[in-house]
Amino acid sequence: MMHSLLLGSLIDLGGTGHYIHWGFIQLSVANLVVIIAMIVVFALAIIIPFPRHGGKDK
Amino acid sequence: MSAMRKRRFNPDRDVKEWSGPSIPYDILKEAFVALVAVGCLVLLLAVVFSSPDEHAVTLKTWSTADPVDFAQTAITQLDGTSPVATYGPPYNSTPGAAQHIGFFEPAQWLGTHQAVDTAKDFVLGPLQTLPGDAAVHQAVSEYEAASSAQRQAWTSAYEKAVADAKDVNGTLQVPPGPYGPVGTIIARLTSMAQSGALDGALSGQGQFYNTNYTKPLLFIASGNYLADLAGHQHLQGDQWGMMNETGNYPGQAWLWLYTMWYQVAPMNSSSNADLEVWGIMMVLTLVLIFLPFIPILRSVPRWSRVYRLIWRDHYRRLAQSRVARPQSVSATVEPTS
Amino acid sequence: MTAPPVPRHGRASESAQWTARARRAAESAFPPERLLPDRQPAYLGSWVYVFGVISVVSLVWVITTGCVLALFGPTWWHTSSVGLFFNSMHLWSVEVFFFFMVLHLWGKFFMAAWRGKRRLTWATGVISFVVSIAAAFTGYLSQQNFDSQWISTQAKDGINATGAGAFWNVLNFGQMLMWHIVLLPIGVAAIVGLHILLVRRRGIVPPFEVGDHADGAGGDGDGSGDVVGTTTLEVGTAPTVERGVSA
Known part of the structure; x- marks a missing residue:
C-alpha cells in the first residue's frame, strides 16, 4: 500500500497498534508519546533559561 | 482606567501595567525562525512517518468479505428494524427516538431533514434498477403488493433463517x-x-455527479463489519476511540476530555449519552472562555505559583531591588543617566 | 515607481465621514510601533513565550500544505506519492499546531494572561482552539478513506443529538469538504488574526507583583513622571523605554 510509494514512510506506523489500559483509561501508545512530549516540552520551556536578546535592559 | 481604579484591585483580574525597562525583541525574526524550524520538523515527520490511508469499506468489499453479516443487516433495512430505520431525526420520525434531557429535545424540535426510508432507499429501490432480472422484479412487486402483516410474517421468517x-x-x-x-430480494x-452495483446505485442517487454519501454510509454503518474493523484498530467509542488513529499514528489527542465522558457513569450506559456529553462539553467550553470572570478558578494560576518559574528573572530582579532599597516599595523609580 | 503622494487629511467637516473615523480609530488602536513593536517588556524571558508564535507558524504550514492539496483535488493524495507526501505534511503540521496551541494555552493559563483588560484576548484564544478542532474534524471527514467512514458514522450521533445534524450532515462529503477548505479556514484565520491583533493592542501581560516598575505601584497610577521615556499606558501596551531605569 503506502510503503510501496516513492515518498512512503521510513518508519512504518501502519502496523498493528499498541494500546495501554489503566483502569478505565485506554490510550494508544502514539497518543501517550505525544502527551508525554507535551508535558516534557512545557517543563523544558520553563526550566531552560531564555537567551537574552542583543540589547541591554539596564 | 479611571473606572477600573474605583474598584478594589483584584490580582486575578487587574494588573499594574508595566512601565519598567524594555528589551529589544525582533518578533518578525522570531516568527521567521519559527516558520523555518516548524517547516523542517514537519518535513522530517512527513518523510519519516508518512500518513495513514486505510482503504474505505464499500458495500462490495463488505458483502464479499462477510455476506452473512451483509444479509443479516439488509433484512433489518427491509423490515425497518435497523439502527438507521429506527434512528429518529434527522433521518426519520421514529417516535421517542430523539435523544433528550428532560424536555430538552433539540433533534426532535428540528425534525427530519435527511429523510431515509431504509426499505425503499437501501433495498427495493436499488433492486428495481437491475436491468433484465425478471425474478427480482417480480419478488419486489409481490413484496410491495402484500399486506403489512404478510410482509412482517415473511421478514420475521427470514430473520430467523438468516441467523x-x-x-x-x-x-x-x-x-x-x-x-x-424476501429470500430472492x-x-x-x-x-x-x-458485484459493486449497489455502491453505484446508493452513491449515485440517480445523478451523474454526487458528493453526498449519507445513504451508503448509513447502510454500511448498520452492519457489524465496519464496527469490527474499527474495534481491531481501537476506534470504538468505548475504547476512547475518538482520540485514536489507525495503526500507530497519533490521533486527535485533544479530544481526550470529550471521549472520556463516554467512559464514565451515567453516560457509559445512557441512551442519551451523546446529548449529555455534548451538554457537558458545551458548559466546560463556556467555562474556559469565561474563566477570567469565574472566582476561584481564575485564582488557580496565582495559587499554583508556576508563574514564579516563568518570570523567575523578573522576581529575582525584584528581590534584588528590594534588598538594595528596602524602603523603595512605595518610592518612585529613579531614572538613570 | 513611486506611490502617488498621499493627500492631506480632509477638513474638519469631513472628519465625521466613516472613512476618516475608521482611520482615526485604527491609528489610535494600532499605531505602527504597537502593531510591530521592536521592544518588549524586560520580564519577557521564557521559552513559554514562543508557544504562541510556533502555533501561528504551524497554522501557516497547515494552510500552505492544504493549499497544495487543494491545487490537485481531494483524490490526488490517494493516487500520487507526491500527493501522499503533502498529505503527510498537512497531517503533521496539524499535529504540531495542536501540540503547541495547547502548550500556549497552558502557559497563558499559568500566567493568568487575561488580567488587565485581556479577557477578550483569552476568549478569542479559546475560541480559536474550538474552531480549530472543528476544522481538524472536518479534515478527517474529507479524507475519503476508512477513517472518514468510521469517524463520520460515529460522530453523526453526537451532532444529531444536538439537533445540528438537521443541517450539518457529517455524512455529506461535499458539505464537509466545503466546510474544511473554505468556511472553517476562514473562521480559524479570522479568529486567530483577531487574537493576534488583541495581543498587540493590549501587550503581553505583566507578572503578578510588578514591583517598582509598575504603573501605579509607586506613582500616581498613570505612569507619568515615573520612568524616563515612558508613555502613559492606557491600554496596557508594552512601553518603549529607550534607556530604562536603574535596578
Missing part, C-alpha cells in the same frame, strides 16, 4: 423457510452488492 445462514465460498446460503419473496441484493 443460521452460511458463507460458502463467498455465496450466501440461507436455510429454507416461509419467507416468500435479499439474495439478489447481496449479489448486487458483491
